[in-house]
Amino acid sequence: MSIRLHHIQKHFGRSQALSPIDLDVASGELIGLLGPSGSGKTTLLRIIAGLETPDDNPATRLLFGERDVTRVHVRDRRIGFVFQHYALFRHMSVFDNVAFGLTVLPRRERPSSGDIRTRVLRLLEMVQLSHLAQRFPAQLSGGQQQRVSLARALALRPEVLLLDEPFGALDAKVRQELRRWLRHLHDELGFTSVFVTHDQEEALELSDRVVVMSNGRIEQIDTPEALYRAPANRFVFEFLGDVNHLEGQVHNGILTCGDARLRVSLPDGRHELLLRPHEATLADTPDERANLPAVVTAVVPVGAEVRVELSADWMSEPWLVAVRHQDAERLNLARGARVYARPLTWHHYPETAGQARRSERRAQTAST
């Protein structure tokens, strides 16, 4: 079932949690709401669920398919909701937890207890927990609890499944496994899902489309590939991965900052360039394009690459550069070695609100 949000806005007291938001989710889509804490992503999810009400505004509309649910109570919206900390009923067995939604149906819609039993057992089989049906939540691991909570949310066969940081409290390996498994379940059962996360890797891996949010606004909606390749603005670029900064004065096509120099095709004036760790290499000499001297402060081999941390007077924060193992060996990289960074490419975003905030913050730290 498709979900359409129109002019959804929310204030808590005097602070604005969500600026008016429009969002269309296609039927069967898996959408990730990604953003730092306080970006409004959880509020938005809870509004879709009906656990939170948007501000009263005549333009506000929330549609599930053709059904207008703007003023429909949570219990009648027929959604499945998975909570961050599972919210399992601690006094009920796993079986009773999953059966709960079926047992509270109005009498004429309620299946017979035999039918309920069959359905719950099938759900538990699906989440591979049949053998734990009689256990209590406190006796399960985090990953098992989250699977119970998923089975419980799916018991009423909702067409919309909403998940609030579903894997946030789990360790990396279990998280990976559950992600794959949720994707599989989603494709098999064909419900429409919206999940909230602050983990960019999770959002990029799991979603059909990612909604990047900050400060109660949507910054960009795109497929993971498009998002990573073409971030709409500086915030999105910075949020999606590690970023190195180079800020300086451009004069006649040369950017200067302390003893750092880089040839760029930018008009004269002050500019800031951004680049990802893999968008630079290291060498033991400068070249005609770039003279960016630095000192190696850490060398960390991670998988197929070596992550090198650099520091220099002209950097506002240390740089992180990813190089191949053979390059690291050739350059004889070790802590304290002097090297030259050579950007392969770089990104440039014209002055935005985000940048204004950043420089403001820098001014603050300088004054304290």
Place this chain on the structure above:
Amino acid sequence: MQRIGDAPALRRLLIGAAVVLSALFLLLPLVAIFAQAFAEGFATFVTNISDSYTLAAIGLTLFITVLTIPINLVFGVMLAWLVTRFAFPGRRLLQTLIDIPFAISPVVAGLVYLLLYGRNGWVGGWLDGHDVQLMFAWPGILMVTIFVTCPFVARELIPLMQAQGSREEEAAVTLGARGFTLFRRITLPNIRWALLYGVILTNARAVGEFGAVSVVSGAIRGQTNTLPLHVEQLYQDYNTVGAFASAALLALIALFTLAAKALLEWRATRLESSS
């Protein structure tokens, strides 16, 4: 291995002091009550207890307690729910107001009720015109008993419900649970031990309340005399053995209450360690 503050001499001194003080101030008086009650033999004790005024006092005390508990149970649950599940202006003030009966002297509470609901009082005067008498009758006793015991249930529930949060209730609502089903199947099971604990405390206080009740009861023998008031009256009449017989009854109720409370706590820790 010796831990900080665990010197043998200090330990012996502290344990010794605790034992002596407990014996002197807690155990000895309790033993004395029963010793006095049975001073002239078991038969006299029975005679004292089965005295018609004593029986009336027991009856009234139980009657008041049986009415107070359900009223405060419902009130306490509603109050705890309100304070922990909703945000509204004045919530903190309300939480402070709950404690007024604890902070105020029961005698003062009794006097305030007398002032308001007595025959010459603001509300009482009007009620008197309609032939309703609250003070110096059982409704007055009930009212002040409810007043002094009303924080117990809410006070037990509020910290627990705050700690548990409303996530489970939210989950139940997303699964379609409505009003009373939600309370019966999700909220109640999670708070039942705290609720029972609150009831036990309410019971203990309702049975034993003296100050507020003595002001509003009028202490008419056989009519508005509760057990604690009766004990005092007998004692004033120089009937020491009779007074202690009734006191022994009160002490017995208290001991039962304590046993029930200990049982509950034991059960709670056992449940916790098993999960």
